[in-house]
Amino acid sequence: MIVTAVVGLVQLDAAKAGKPSVIAISVGTASLLFQTAVAATLGALGSAGSDLVELPRLAAQNATLRERNRTLLAENLRLHEVLASVPEARAIERELDREPGGIAATVVGYDPENVFRQITIDRGSEAGVRGGDGVVSEDGVVGRVVAVLPFESTVLLVTDFASKVPAVVQQGRWWAIATGTSGRVKLQYVSQDAKLRIGDAVVTGRGRSFPAGLRIGTIARIDHPEGALYQSAVVEPAVPFGRLAHVVVLPSREAAEPGAGSGSTSDALDVPDGSPAETRSGP
Amino acid sequence: MRVRSEEDIARTRAFWAANKPGDASAPVVPPDPVPWWYVAGALAAALIGQAALAPFASFRGGTVSFVTLLVAWYAVRNGSLRGLTFGLIAGSCEDALAGSTGVAWTFATGIAGLAAGRLARTWLADTKLALVPGAAAVTLLRDGAFAVFMQAQNTPLALPLNHLHAALWQSLLDALVAFAALRMGDFGGRLAHRR
Numbered sequence A: 001m002i003v004t005a006v007v008g009l010v011q012l013d014a015a016k017a018g019k020p021s022v023i024a025i026s027v028g029t030a031s032l033l034f035q036t037a038v039a040a041t042l043g044a045l046g047s048a049g050s051d052l053v054e055l056p057r058l059a060a061q062n063a064t065l066r067e068r069n070r071t072l073l074a075e076n077l078r079l080h081e082v083l084a085s086v087p088e089a090r091a092i093e094r095e096l097d098r099e100p101g102g103i104a105a106t107v108v109g110y111d112p113e114n115v116f117r118q119i120t121i122d123r124g125s126e127a128g129v130r131g132g133d134g135v136v137s138e139d140g141v142v143g144r145v146v147a148v149l150p151f152e153s154t155v156l157l158v159t160d161f162a163s164k165v166p167a168v169v170q171q172g173r174w175w176a177i178a179t180g181t182s183g184r185v186k187l188q189y190v191s192q193d194a195k196l197r198i199g200d201a202v203v204t205g206r207g208r209s210f211p212a213g214l215r216i217g218t219i220a221r222i223d224h225p226e227g228a229l230y231q232s233a234v235v236e237p238a239v240p241f242g243r244l245a246h247v248v249v250l251p252s253r254e255a256a257e258p259g260a261g262s263g264s265t266s267d268a269l270d271v272p273d274g275s276p277a278e279t280r281s282g283p
Numbered sequence B: 001m002r003v004r005s006e007e008d009i010a011r012t013r014a015f016w017a018a019n020k021p022g023d024a025s026a027p028v029v030p031p032d033p034v035p036w037w038y039v040a041g042a043l044a045a046a047l048i049g050q051a052a053l054a055p056f057a058s059f060r061g062g063t064v065s066f067v068t069l070l071v072a073w074y075a076v077r078n079g080s081l082r083g084l085t086f087g088l089i090a091g092s093c094e095d096a097l098a099g100s101t102g103v104a105w106t107f108a109t110g111i112a113g114l115a116a117g118r119l120a121r122t123w124l125a126d127t128k129l130a131l132v133p134g135a136a137a138v139t140l141l142r143d144g145a146f147a148v149f150m151q152a153q154n155t156p157l158a159l160p161l162n163h164l165h166a167a168l169w170q171s172l173l174d175a176l177v178a179f180a181a182l183r184m185g186d187f188g189g190r191l192a193h194r195r
Helices: A002-017 A022-098 B006-019 B036-057 B066-078 B080-098 B104-117 B128-152 B160-194
Strands: A103-110 A118-121 A134-137 A140-148 A153-157 A164-169 A174-180 A185-191 A201-204 A215-223 A230-237 A246-250
Touching (some): A022 A134, A103 B036
Parallel strands (some): A140 A215
Antiparallel strands (some): A103 A246, A118 A153, A140 A153, A164 A201, A174 A185, A201 A215, A215 A230
16 A cells, blocks of 8 residues: 555656656666667577578578689689780790791700709700700890700700800900800900990800890909900899790701701800901900 | 528628627618619609709709719618619619710719619618718719719810819718708608507
């Protein structure tokens, strides 16, 4: 009776004042928490239910997307590879345009004991390669063929100690012999009168294996000893031998001109036959 | 598997008795010969690996010669005659890959196999630490023989001193690889024993 009277009085009092009663506030707050909890639970259950219903479709969609992703990744890898090979392929095409009779080849190996600076290419006598043929890349002179098998050939790089190529310093037309020093090339027998400068371009002189004017490298150091007959210079090769992948073999002029003499694969010197008018060898 | 004669086994026992008396770990019979297909596979891998990677695996001009190590190991296990034969085969393969060496590697590697085979079934072959300088010595011998045969073919090495320098580095690298291989072999053996 007392509780009923109190509730009634509180409610009447609040109604009279036009405000929500204490009881209404308490019940409303408590019910809000409860309602929130129930709504969240029901929402989660509803979502889980719908997810459960959607699960097979999602699984199928996931598998499709995974497959598509795998295909796209493979395609991406292939396209990257194609993109990477485009510059090289274009370089070889340009080189072949310059030397129409050239034979494109791929580097497949090196000297197994690394005694000689040489590479193995995948073209041999069956493709028309002959001993003594010059080998170039887009960057410049690579070396000379020293051994030929039916389907592969060995190329002695210009950086090998045994390699000797007739060379001309482009600025001044000074004649020299370019020999290998394992990592670089050394210009020997340069006249003491020659005004060499660091950065001067060095190209091939006309010889058995190479036509004139192919880039060998640039002068990196000059040795000009007093009292010596000749001066010498160290040349930084133009070709990056560490990442050489494709080359072009230039059939030697002996092959193109029958009866011009037989090539010797053991002869390390590419004998120069440039006319004296083109080059200067001394005073 | 090759059948060993009683004399062969008795001789090995005599070597052990003379040089390592009381060593309980001494084998009572010589090790079995290596099957040829193992060696052929290892040779192919060594040749292809060297031809593909030699310039990139070089240190101060010297490059590890897995072919030399393989020939030396085979010769030590199988004796001079087999060492010589395997050396000739391995060397001819190297000549084919090198292209411009004629038959220099063939005979140089054959001689290396013959020399390494002289160690076979002696107390030295069972002293593992002796195999490390042995590998270096065989490498030097092979490089020296190579220079001689190149000279004999009228294609002398352009700068012999540079090649000597490279050969010294190669022998050191070969010795290091031999040491590492022996240690790995020991480790593998201990693992197998535990299991």
